[in-house]
Amino acid sequence: MEIIISNSSGVPIYEQIKEQIKTKIVSNELKSGELLPSIRTLAKDLRCSVITTKNAYEELVRDGYVVTIPSKGFYVAEVNLDVAREEQLNKIENLLDTVVTLAKTNNIEKKTITEILDILYEEEK
Amino acid sequence: MLGLIKKDFLMLKGNFKTWLILLFVYIVMAFQESMSLTFLLPFMCVVTMLSTFSYDSYNKWDAYVCSLPDGRKNSVRAKYIATLLLVFVTVLITTILTIIISYYRTNTVNLSSIGESIFGAIFATTLLQSIMYPAIYKYGVEKARITIFIVIFGTALVGGVLSKYIDFEFIIQRLVFLEKYIMIIIPVVIVVMVYISYRISEAIYKRKEY
């Protein structure tokens, strides 16, 4: 499992861990029922505090992506991918909302925005 | 505590050559005059032990040992026992050598005079130890050296002054009858002296903050 931590991004480390594990679960890179590294091992490998990894896992448990089995460890939960997709779509909608507001206040046409989107999509490939 | 005794012995390992030289000197001297230097080896025990105190303080061993289990409790005891063990061994060697050499030279062995000489050596050695160790624990090695100098010098001075007013000759003559018991008195004095010294050192060490 790859997790890349940036110390200068301004995003709290526990959130970086949480988001990256979440992404891996949603993209099915981590399959449900898979055992995750223990809090301590992960902290050691990522060179961060135990409290950080504990926080990340606790939030993942709270959001339903991970289940904890006492004295055994943390496992990837049976995630309803539709729900997860819905969540991501919500996020995108929010971001686009900002884009649209910004475009409207600056009199930028919808066409220009879709063009940018097309270019960005192409680049991503 | 065994560990701490071993520590002092391990520290003396490097002095092995010096000991061999001293042993050689002693043997040579003993062939000239059997009982001249019986105090040499035992006395050197205390002197070399003093060097271990210097090394200890240089690396702040006393603070470190206090962080170990029973360190503070055993540190002083280990030092005394290590010294006494060393004195015991050297006295044993000296005694055996003196007897052999004296027999070789004169074909007779005067056990009682050898005994007196050896006891004298032990007394001088343990006296030095008993004064120095508490002084070292209290003031450190450097100041303790000065302390012992003052003690010896002071005693001589006071003795000198007092001799003008007190007739020591007279007192000694009164005490001559004790000579018969000297072989009992000296060991008792040694034991009491070392014990008191040890208790004083221990009390100092217990309160000391490193």
Add this chain to the structure above:
Amino acid sequence: MENILEVKNLSKKYTEFELKNISFELPKGMIMGFIGENGAGKTTTIKSILNIIGNYKGEVKVFGLDNKNDEREIKEDIGVVLDDMFFPEILLPKDINTIMKDVYKKWDSDLYFKYLTDFNLPKDKQIKTYSKGMRKKLEIATALSHHPKLLILDEPTSGLDPIARNEVIDIFRDFIQNEECGVLLSSHITTDLEHIADYITFINNGEIILSKTKDELIEQYGIVKCTESEFKKIDNQDYIKYKKTKYECELLVENKNEFKKKYNVNTIDKISLEDLMVLMVKGEK
């Protein structure tokens, strides 16, 4: 969560220096970074915990036991690295093994020699021939070889180059994989602690001025940078300390998000432990 170490109202008076009511707790399985200037009281606190100095007021509990009544039992399970205090340097590392076998019941000779090999420390050379870094590593090897549960380390990384520091920090990280263990680590090299510590306790002038999880500190505290005119509008209650330079004002704030909500300032920086220390000690209120 159980505490492996508790210090309650520790006070100690010297003629020129005083520890004032030091209190902090270290939970099991955690590493606490103990930071402060030289002379702030780190070593005095550590020496009190270990009873190297006595005559202090207050209570110290290790593994839930009193550090004076159960001293022997406690010390069997503590490993220490003390700044500048160690075996006399005419001894050899292998002598330390001979001695320590009789000092700790659980001394593990194999483990000790394994550390010596891992750290590239020759066991037959007098300690005085060692470099400063080698000596530190030897002290650490000695502290770890009786399977301690609590490590108390006073400046264990001072004098080490960055590579050696990293090696040493990794050892502590390995050590803490066992949840029953704990580490109290004093240092003024704050970057080391940023990587390893779970808790930060900050001592200044004999007083604990904060003891928190590192995540709380790094994520909540912030440095606000503003102009003098902006500074004048800010309520005294909303910052901890400030520092003025010719060009700007720097404010240490306890919660950067709340501060952002209340005031409209452009620059709020993430804080490093070093900034925190400097502002706490040198800043004004």
